[in-house]
Amino acid sequence: MDTMKWLKILDPLRGVFEKSGVDYVMMRKILEIKLLMDGRRAPTIIQKSKNADPATQSNQFIKSLWIYVVLSIVLVPFVAMKMNFMFQMSLVFGILMFMVTTSMISDFSSVMLDVRDRNILFSKPVQRKTINMAKMLHVMIYLLLLTGSLTVIPLVVGLFRQGILFFLLFLLEIILMDIFIVVLTAALYWLVLRFFDGEKLKDIINYVQIGLTIAMTVGYQFISRLFNLMDLKVTFSAKWWEIFIFPTWFASPFEWLLGSSREVFIVIFSVLSIIGPLAAIWIYTLLMPSFERNLQKLASHQARGKTNRIRLGERFGRLLCRGSVERIFFRFAWDMMGRERDFKLKVYPQLGFSMIFPFIFMFNMLRLEGGFAAMRTGSGFLFLYFCALMIPTIIMMLKFSGNYKGAWIYGAAPLTDTASIYKGTLKAMIIRLFAPVFAIQTVIFIIIFGARIIPDVIVILLGILLYTVLSFLILEKELPFSLPFQNTQSGNGFVILGLIVLLGVFAGAHLGFRFLPYGEYLWMLILLVSNFIAWKLTFRKVPASSLSNA
Incomplete structure (x- = not known):
């Protein structure tokens, strides 16, 4: 980005800045350096070209603006x-x-x-x-x-x-x-x-x-x-x-x-x-x-009194992870997601979206169906699927960290494959970030729609677990927390949009099976088998040589 070109826009306002007590020349120099450094950030979208000349690399935020131009058509x-x-x-x-x-x-x-x-x-x-x-x-x-x-x-x-x-x-x-x-x-x-x-x-x-x-x-x-x-x-x-x-x-x-x-x-x-x-x-x-x-x-860095949370992570790791390596990376990802401030700054707002969107869809349907009593007997609980809107974005963000330079440990550790790394990290993401949102929404939905939806809630959970594995399979894969946060706009906008459509397909399939006798139980069985196969086959072993590039 040509920083001087942008800063020329401010020159006519120099008098205004100086009257307000700002040293315009110094401010312009500071701003020029900030913009120059932004343009030299190593773009995460081109991670394979790590040896590229920084001076030739451009600001990925600027390159991603076309996505917002497309979105503007809505207005x-x-x-x-x-x-x-x-x-x-x-x-x-x-x-x-x-x-x-x-x-x-x-x-x-x-x-x-x-x-x-x-x-x-x-x-x-x-x-x-x-x-x-x-x-x-x-x-x-x-x-x-x-x-x-x-x-x-x-x-x-x-x-x-x-x-x-x-x-x-x-x-x-x-x-x-x-x-x-x-x-x-x-x-x-x-x-x-x-x-x-x-x-x-x-x-x-x-x-x-x-x-x-x-x-x-x-x-x-x-x-x-x-x-x-x-x-x-x-x-x-x-x-x-x-x-x-x-x-x-x-x-x-x-x-x-x-x-x-x-x-x-x-x-x-x-x-x-x-x-x-x-x-x-x-x-x-x-x-x-x-x-x-x-x-x-x-x-400031103060000691954290979070021993209970650490013990909770250990318990979940023992319960959900089969191998010792998988348990280690479950704990590692659990701690990183709780302590990495930059990660939380970018991911936690997504939790807010996922918390509120199912209820927005449901209450919009409330107006269409003519009352709360009519809605309770319908299929509005299927909007619970949309609490999984955050999953593709979070999976995409799992590869970034403010402490990415510590990723050399992947190459130094005696690891034979990345299957346990990815599997443990994904399980930690599901339990630490998705499960609380899903649990809260499930309780509220059961209160609204009654105990009749409990089998459907189980089906929704199985569908979202399969959707998580498919999202991981489709999105670009990098070792967890191994890349810098700069320029996280990675050009995956259309992929994320496609995954959102896929989530709608899961909800549509669930609705379709409900028209069959015991259809939700048949769909539950299909999802159970599909999850077993997907979690087995998706995390295939990768040669250890790939870890040496970390």
Whole structure:
């Protein structure tokens, strides 16, 4: 990436930065180095070319943006329609805020929570405000690239379909939305940093990520329920509590300036869409000194009182693993998934998705089937399959680690094959990450649908276990925790999409067998045999020479 080209965009704003107390020349140099180092990260998508010249390697995040361009097609119908600006743009900004915030949590939290700036630059004659602004701009550049990829097609469609004023307003609101998301995420982390220390803090940050992911997902569901759709005409009646539904802020200016509504709440929301992000930046500058002071807590390493969890891992390892090598790597993966902060930063939000999606699908069906009593007698429990949406992504992430340089141990250890390594790691992932989510959802589903679904729950579990092995078989395989997290965008987007479709095939097959006499028991037997064969044949032995390349 040509960093100088990007930084030229900031030059016209030099006076603004300097008036706010930022050393623009120093900030520009820090930002240039950050972007330069991003471009030289060894791309995990091309791991076989480990000896390639770093200067010729490009930033894989930039290369992966085309996936977001494809996803942006979903927004085109809402931008193109001429129905109700408040309705269509609330949906647009709801989808955008959902996708951008989740990307912010999974991909950019490690940048916001990076303590290396403090360790390297704080001892130098560099103003704290300059360092903080460079960090914020570093995140904003990538966030604007992400948002630009998600909105480039909708912006073009809006220009030709709605006019130049719509285009300019859309562009302005997108920028304000990105600023608001960055500051809101930083403020949430500041709250956590303010009240907790050390290892406990690191765990709580992961819980905050899950909570924020769930909140964004549920909040998006509220957006479509703000409107009444009758005879293809949309009506919007604002309530005071809707001030907390942030997408309505950014949709209101369209209705105020381009639509026909002049309601008080529309005007208030429109003003908030501008004042809110600007006030957020001001608050951000006030909180940053405190944020940076508390950020140092992440560098502290306190003893963990987790002997019970270690014993639990040992017990599961003895119960589920047959060989000693498999048990060792079960324990190893169990500990890594519990202690690796970067791994949890990227994976735990996926647990939030898997926790909430089955219930979203179920309650959407509740509206269609006309009541809770009608839904309880139906097949809505099959949505339990979608708690496995996280499995392909987690399997893909198992090869990454912040301590990847320790992977030399694979070559040094007296191992004869990788079958036990993969098998133990996959079992640890199922028990540590998937099983708690599935157990909680199973209890809730049995309470809702009754004990009649217990055989179906067993079938669903067997189906997901087979789906896990198939996902492992299809995805690229690398030794667990042996690659760096940088540029984890590995071009597997379509593979993940195909695996999601495969999960739907499992649910469809389950539904089809239920129409046969004792069909669920027949499908249970088929899955039981298939699991036995798959877990036997998938983890075939690999020559020891492959381990020497670790």
